[in-house]
Amino acid sequence: MTTSTGAKSAAETTDPGNWTNRLRGRVEGLVPPGQALPDRQPIYVASWIYVFGVLTLSALAVVILSGCVLAIGGVQWWHASSLGHYVNSVHLWSVELFFGFMVIHLWGKFWMAAWRGKRAMTWISGVLLFGISIGTSFTGFLSQTNFSAQWIAGEGKDGINSTGAGAFFNVLNPGQMLTWHVVLLPLVVVLIVLIHIIQVRRHGVVPPLDADLEG
Amino acid sequence: MRSLSIVAEGPGRYISWGVVQISVANLTIIVAMVILFVLALVVPFPSGHGEEADQERRQK
């Protein structure tokens, strides 16, 4: 906090050895001032292709929300309850929408060469998200406690065991797969989504190809 | 003897073409995505606020 003259109060120092100061500096420096939640956008952002990022993010929100409702009832709830089965259906379809929007978002960003202008991390975190989302949905299918889960486990184990990872990640163990699906992987997804979005706000939306050669 | 109905649904509809085999459901999703992508590219986007707003330079 500052005094009425704008000078720093005694409580706020610029001591670089102070961890809090350094963290505050890093957080404030992540995104240019006013760009975390801007109310203006470059004029070249004028195409429907741009909505697929926010559609993907919204789908992720519905996936997590419907997943939370499923978690209230537990793993077996949806087999016995018609409400539970409906919530499961919402979870499935929001996942299909999530992947559909994400891939269209990827297509758009590729044809825009959106990695230009120091945006490589945005692109890399996006591809990482695609891969981790596939893994997350895999653990979700393994948590269905039905015939599909049995078959996917039996088949999936061969792919994962062949790499040596099966010794640590046992797809035949629903208890382990569920905790990965509900706790570990969503945390990783949300963390990388944050990184991805901070990158977008930090660098701004990529300008058109050859825009710098004009005007 | 009581017959057990293990598999409640029959197999779905599939389309085959050479080595490719795809379910109607999956194919529908993929086709819908391609259509959506093309529409997103060609459908005009409303610019909303006219040329005057576009001339403003944002305060840094």
Place this chain on the structure above:
Amino acid sequence: MTRDRTQDSHDFPTRRYDLVKEFVIALVVVLVASLGLAAIFSSPDEKPITMSAWANADPNNLVTTAASELAGTTTSATYGAPYNANSDGQKLGPIPLQKWGGVRIPINSADLVLGPLSNTSGDPAVSSAVAAWKAAAPEQQTKWATDYVDAIGTAAADGEPATGASGDPAKVATGDYGPVPALSTGLLALAKTGGLEGALDSAGNFYGGDTTKSLLLLADGAYLEDQAVAQNLAGDQWGMMNEVGNAPGQPWMWLYTFWYQIKPFSTSDNADVQVWALMMLLTLLLMFLPFIPGLRTIPRWIPIHRLIWRNYYRRSAGRP
């Protein structure tokens, strides 16, 4: 590397825009779409295959599988890591990746049969069969079980003639199979009671929760796979993409499962690790695309971006 001449996006003219309102609208749209699709199309929920269902639908196969576990010839018995050291498993070229994982989920396939049967004390014939098996030397055990499996044989299929008793344990020729027939039919009887899964997965620890043993036994038999093949879920049916019935599956797995359909992967013993390695390579190429000359220039060569930014290009061209 070409110097990146992309201008700072903050140097361009701007227009008013409501970020939060756009997000809320998108959220409502996706929520309505999800609720609507769920109401119209629902989601599939096929009951799991139980040991009891397998026992009633295909008892001969369950008996044969039990005997094969004792003979050590099933898929799980000869799998290698992480279950046992009876095979080196798959290799990527010379690299034994599967073996490097180590035997960290030790499963003795014979115990898939002996474990549940040892705990059931109700049937004296089964108890004495278990005792007779445990008292015998390993070579004798293997001979009994292998001879019994051969005697059961297989039904004629795919142009191949029938062998042994054509897959019917009731018609097996007389021979010295020791306690193996009693053990195999004992497991069948236990499966029919519905208690086999519990005996495999929960015995001794009450809570279970880890279905490794049950799934391995089920996968060693033919019944689970037969149901999957009937639903187009097998690996050579693009099964990774599919779901039961008419439900959408995982269309995004199309490229991963594609490789399994073609040579050399379709006929390779190391297909799983090879396809995994290829997909990892392709993923890395996609991830580091910004740094790969040629690939990163494709958007220039195929100018779809001229559609996306047509308004901007038109306006810029008109400026003096």
